[in-house]
């Protein structure tokens with residue numbers, strides 16, 4: 001039995017509507033991984049993957065009145081847990097499969113794990129990534145793979161890259177290394193749960209994990225179900241790409257028509273068939289987390305703990321406010337990756353401010369008379385409010401006509417007073433709501 005919980009975090013949520021394909025039954029033919037498979041994966045990964053720290057987090061413990069630990073896969077070799085699944089799969093390939101070369105599709109982190117495994121095992125590979133994969137990740141893939149790996153950018157989503165990889169395999173007979181929909185991949189990711197139990201010396205009450213295609217959640221769910229059955233598993237997915245939620249509602253994996261690609265590690269249109277089979281059979285809670293809340297969690301982790309988490313890496317921490325945590329509970333949040341391109345911080349700050357109600361955009365129609373702008377500044381803005389953007393919509397018509405105005409408030413509660421002052425001013429003002437077509441032009 002799976003409980004689907006719709007997160008209470010505000011902001012635009014693109015899920016879980018409008019699937020474009022009818023539900024399909026989950027992979028009955030694929031064997032599901034077991035805890036024994038996870039233990040075998042842990043043996044294979046000894047000396048290859050880092051045993052990452054499990055660290056108590058004072059700030060989050062105080063905020064939740066619980067004992068919160070962070071499982072630091074951002075400190076993994078390749079800076080995400082993805083090496084675990086990729087290596088566990090590739091080390092089990094036959095000589096013939098290796099000789100055919102491997103092909104993988106990835107939003108960036110699986111690719112780094114695959115590239116790393118290629119170099120360790122001396123296997124050649126072609127890796128397809130979407131053009132949205134940040135440069136930082138593309139550079140790291142090339143670094144880990146060296147001469148053995150070719151990186152090919154194609155399409156704007158993971159799914160487009162996956163289609164190109166499948167076409168390559170059909171054409172060349174190369175061996176595919178799936179990022180989540182394979183029992184060997186899922187068992188490799190499940191080794192995170194084995195480490196958590198060993199490091200904690202006790203069963204955690206709650207484990208919170210991110211979900212993209214679902215391989216990580218499936219591996220961890222498998223292990224916990226057998227070795228720590230009283231542990232609650234919370235699966236957190238981005239609100240703009242909630243493919244697990246959509247599958248649970250539909251009764252099988254469905255393809256989302258539109259996704260927000262912002263959480264690049266976890267923005268997947270369709271949950272994997274194997275992860276769906278595992279997660280729908282186990283009592284996991286699924287929460288959808290607004291992208292702005294993820295940005296706030298990233299910034300808080302950076303500012304308070306000095307942890308560099310990428311968006312998918314901060315999903316579990318952001319999910320703490322979207323699920324009920326009993327007082328005194330022992331909670332583990334999986335910080336799944338730390339490959340964040342520094343050039344993304346502008347957008348991360350912006351999304352966080354909007355999510356916290358501190359940043360707003362308006363279309364202001366200034367009357368065609370001198371001093372209109374001064375009136376706006378003097379009598380509409382509050383003492384703690386700042387203008388962060390001012391742009392006439394018609395650039396050849398300065399001083400008159402509508403302007404796009406961005407305002408950062410001193411406190412979110414200041415919005416209603418600001419709106420009242422706008423209402424009683426001589427200008428016509430339209431508040432652009434996040435998610436509306438006019439607002440999208442800004443972001």
Ligand SMILES: Cc1ncc(COP(=O)(O)O)c(C=O)c1O
Pocket residue numbers: 080081082107108109110179180189210211212213214215216217264265266310312313336337338
């Ligand atoms: C850092 C990070 N976290 C979470 C995920 C989601 O993982 P999965 O596809 O196994 O659900 C990914 C996937 O690439 C990732 O890179």
